[in-house]
Amino acid sequence: MMKRIIVLVLMLIVKTGFAQSKEKAFKYGFVDQTGKEIVPCKYDDIVAFENGFAVVKLKGKSGVVDKTGKEVIRCIYDEIQNKKNWIIVSNKNAKAQYLVKSSDVLLTKKYDEAKTLSHEITAVKLNNKWGFIDVVGEEITPKYDEIIDFADRFAVVKLNGKYGIVDQIGKEVVFPIYDQVQNFKEGFAVVESNNKFGVISEEGKIVVPIKYDMNFYFKDNVSIVKQENKYGILDNEGKEIVPIQYDFMVLNDELIQVKSGDKYGLIDKTGKEVAPIKYDAIESFKDGIAVIKSDGKYGFIDKEGKEIVTPKYEKADDFKDGLGAVRIQVGK
Numbered sequence: 229m230m231k232r233i234i235v236l237v238l239m240l241i242v243k244t245g246f247a248q249s250k251e252k253a254f255k256y257g258f259v260d261q262t263g264k265e266i267v268p269c270k271y272d273d274i275v276a277f278e279n280g281f282a283v284v285k286l287k288g289k290s291g292v293v294d295k296t297g298k299e300v301i302r303c304i305y306d307e308i309q310n311k312k313n314w315i316i317v318s319n320k321n322a323k324a325q326y327l328v329k330s331s332d333v334l335l336t337k338k339y340d341e342a343k344t345l346s347h348e349i350t351a352v353k354l355n356n357k358w359g360f361i362d363v364v365g366e367e368i369t370p371k372y373d374e375i376i377d378f379a380d381r382f383a384v385v386k387l388n389g390k391y392g393i394v395d396q397i398g399k400e401v402v403f404p405i406y407d408q409v410q411n412f413k414e415g416f417a418v419v420e421s422n423n424k425f426g427v428i429s430e431e432g433k434i435v436v437p438i439k440y441d442m443n444f445y446f447k448d449n450v451s452i453v454k455q456e457n458k459y460g461i462l463d464n465e466g467k468e469i470v471p472i473q474y475d476f477m478v479l480n481d482e483l484i485q486v487k488s489g490d491k492y493g494l495i496d497k498t499g500k501e502v503a504p505i506k507y508d509a510i511e512s513f514k515d516g517i518a519v520i521k522s523d524g525k526y527g528f529i530d531k532e533g534k535e536i537v538t539p540k541y542e543k544a545d546d547f548k549d550g551l552g553a554v555r556i557q558v559g560k
Contacts, residue, residue, distance in 0.1 A: 255269045256269055267284070270286070271303075272288075279313070279332075280332040281295075287303070289304055290303060292308060294332075295332075305318060306318060306320050312329075314329055314350070315334065323340070328365075331365060335361065345383065349362060349363070349378065351383075353370060358371075358372045360383075360394075360396070372386060373389075379412075381395055382394070382396075382401065382411055384411050386404065387404040390407070392404030393412065406419040406420060416464065426440065427444075427451070427466065435464065436451070441457075452478070452479070458474060459477035460472030461477070470484075470495065473488075474486045474487060475489065480494065480512060481512070481513040487505075488505045493507065502532070504533075508521040508522055511546070516547075517536065517546075518530075519552070520539055522539040523539065525539040525541060525542070526539055526554070527540060527541065528544065528547070528552055537552075541555055542555045542556055
């Protein structure tokens with residue numbers, strides 16, 4: 229009988245970490261590696277430290293201590309959740325509140341909600357408005373309706389139904405006056421106003437006027453744009469390097485496939501013609517070769533615009549492992 233009791237007590241200790249026995253009462257604290265008692269043994273229960281803070285319990289209520297032993301949150305809450313970047317405190321029938329951790333300091337201001345945007349930035353919500361806490365604990369006052377995205381030092385924000393971009397210190401790089409905004413990519417952000425699109429740099433400069441019809445993007449310092457159902461190319465300063473004159477335009481590997489009327493051709497990113505606009509179709513380049521169609525027949529073209537196989541086959545498939553399958557018709 230005695231062995232069974234000992235086993236049960238040991239299991240309880242292993243499962244909970246610390247456990248009270250019916251015969252004895254215990255108090256808990258923390259010591260450092262030198263044996264110094266940092267948090268005095270006065271609490272009814274303790275939970276291990278998480279990013280500089282630990283939850284403690286006293287007389288049925290929870291609080292928080294830091295690594296110096298200071299009780300940074302008094303034991304007055306029914307429940308405390310100690311998360312990596314913040315602490316959530318709550319009482320019965322009351323809304324939970326968030327206290328943000330910043331550089332081993334627990335900020336005293338309570339927020340309605342919090343979310344991690346990056347290692348350095350925490351988004352916080354207060355009175356239905358969102359703001360930011362930076363890595364040193366500075367608050368960017370909550371005033372935005374939403375924080376849509378955070379990437380590479382910038383966040384898309386929404387205010388009064390309009391969108392803009394702020395940097396990590398709260399500066400409005402793109403003022404929230406647009407119908408839609410995409411976050412910066414390779415130094416540029418696409419903005420939309422009244423169904424027209426333009427581009428703004430990280431310095432807040434409009435590099436492409438907001439007058440184009442298509443949601444475009446920059447790649448390799450150029451961007452395909454559409455205006456009044458015609459396509460052209462701009463450089464990353466908004467200069468038109470290929471006139472807006474084509475009926476369609478799309479990137480095809482390192483070249484740009486263009487359409488005029490019902491015929492297709494290829495140009496490079498300066499507008500120089502690589503393949504004349506005479507084909508019924510040009511498919512995507514594979515292994516440096518693209519299938520072409522002309523007068524109902526298929527062949528192949530390379531990136532220099534050379535027809536390596538004149539269109540003469542009933543069907544042709546993409547090159548793979550240096551070969552392209554073709555088909556001819558025989559008999560009736």
